[in-house]
Amino acid sequence: MIQTAVKNLVDEALALNESLYLIDLSISENNKVQVVVDGDTGVPLSECIRISRNINDNLDREEEDFSLEVTTPDIAHPLKVKRQYIKNLNRILKVKNAEEEFEGTLVAADEDKIVLNWKAREPKLIGKGKVTVQKSVTIEYKDIIEAKVKIVF
Structure with a gap:
């Protein structure tokens, strides 16, 4: 799976809400896409769903199958940005x-x-x-x- 294509879709979704920002984007060998986003005042579930839909709706599962997870950072994880x-x-x-x-x-x-x-x-x-x-x-x-x-x- 092309990481740049996924990154562009994440950036596109984040551009609609300037208080959100990307923490991490990873794609495993078996095409598990994991996106971690945070926000200046937190991230509502509706925003995770919106970002997930933007990625899901613009990638062709017929071309390449993948699983997708859009989450917020866990409080136990270190600060990254x-x-x-x-x-x-x-x-x-x-x-x-x-x-x-x-x-x-x-x-x-x-x-x-x-x-x-x-x-x-x-x-x-x-x-x-x-x-x-x-x-x-x-x-x-x-x-x-x-x-x-x-x-x-």
């Missing part, structure tokens, strides 16, 4: 880079980097005990190995 970071501002993220792992509130996200803030307990400079300090880290997207939204109950 920059728009997902913007969508998750003010949420707690776990972010891994090559050196360490950070957990903090996502307070900023732009084209190049993200900023996390958190509070930590550190020993006092003078005397016994600990003091709470505000910490912050700026991480460029290219340095992020994995970033996940932390689920808080």
